[in-house]
Amino acid sequence: MKDEIKIGVLALQGDFREHKHMLESAFEQSQLVDPSYTDFDLVVDEIRYAHQIEQIDALVIPGGESTAIARLTDDGREPIFSAIQQRAALDAEHPMPIYGTCMGSIFLAREIEGSSQGRLALMDICVRRNAFGPQKKSFEQEIAIDGLTEDQDYNAVFIRAPMIVKTSPEVQVLASIEAMDQKGICMARQKNLLVSTFHPELTEDIRVHRYFLEMVKSAKCLASTSSNFCRSS
């Protein structure tokens, strides 16, 4: 049987189907241009329950409304947050890769400016919710992303977007944004954790999802006994 990578998309609320679609497209593309991706299959699952967290190799937290999701996870009967925290903590033996977009970046942040709402608090960043204002100040803009946009800028979609206002030195800043009189970080990585305050899943551009797949593949190489994940192109 062929080896398999299983990525979960948190499906409590938000645009999780778009992420599933993007991961599948990104995987197909990777297989075409990089033979090391033909040694295994990709399965993308919708995640709604804590017990599903054990079965996945990586997780995507989609865009949505953070207060709504906090409500869906903090009532004590669905301890899905603690399951994610255990698997993905920076000091875990093989920490699970997570990619959070927009709301996902709020959930991963250790600090949310002026708010005590439920969060995973895994990544050393401080996030300002709704940093640009109401929907009429939502926008798309071409940005540069470290290592991804040498050939072509990336059209990033910011919807009532948060902004990363502070990071620890361990956090690698991948992209910044200046718009609507605001300036800050819009994409960053710390070890197994990747966040963007914009929404690659709403465009056709698969570069960010391919970057995440590469993170997942490397993590799987370290955590698995099969060498099928360890070839590089």
Next chain:
Amino acid sequence: MTATTSKKGPKTGTKLVKEAMPQMLKGGVIMDVVNAEQAKIAEEAGAVAVMALERVPADIRADGGVARMSDPELISKIIETVSIPVMAKARIGHFVEAQILESLGVDCVDESEVLTPADEEFHIDKSKFQIPFVCGAKNLGEALRRIGEGASMMRTKGEAGTGDVVEAVRHARAILGEIRKLTALPKEELMTYAKNIGAPYELVVKVATEGKLPVVNFAAGGIATPADAALMMQLGVDGVFVGSGIFKSGDPMKRAQAIVKATTFYQDPEVLAQVSRNLGEAMVGRNARDLKPEEALAKRGW
């Protein structure tokens, strides 16, 4: 009001930006609220957005008279109170009410049949605005006409203020059923199909190819229980609006939380049974079938 088109700077109000906002609301519940206190309860219960209005549809029905856009003061207070998106209703065809709502900073305008129409022939040109619009529809033709005018989100009309889900079911089945049929038609039949349902040809071709509406599609109009919400989700909508159903019930907070959970776990009868327990009284409701023809709100819209 027109979309910014400068090359390097941020582009606001584009089709992509307007259609992206409702994407973030999928799988969620949007609740009608008439004041800041209710908005706070809705947010705490897990609503993904609130709809600010002066009277819920059940009261509009009871009170009669002309129903208009809410007082800007009320809308501003609600915007200040919550961090989730705030929507507000404008009358069908009343583009000035929509301009006022945009200037207040609401995140989305509902051009709604629940208010008394301001124009019995034409809807608002929604493509001109920086913010998205949601509109109601009973069938695919109506949905595609609204999208053609620039709506970034659709919802069923149902029969607002009745607490009777039957019309929302009818409209969801009509829209989703027509889409399923459309995907089976050969290309040469699409033009006549477009003519027959009164929809823009390009959008008919798009739906036939993709098998879904080009924008997010919610259920609305008569949803009163967690089971109602899950029913609509299982029929294939992207999320639900609950109007009078929450704040006309015995225990709004509890019912609101239950409907939020039911909308996420719509395929899980155990969770649905759990959240449906001891919710207190549901809104009294009115049989949609017993409405006099002039009382049916779903007929408004052209």
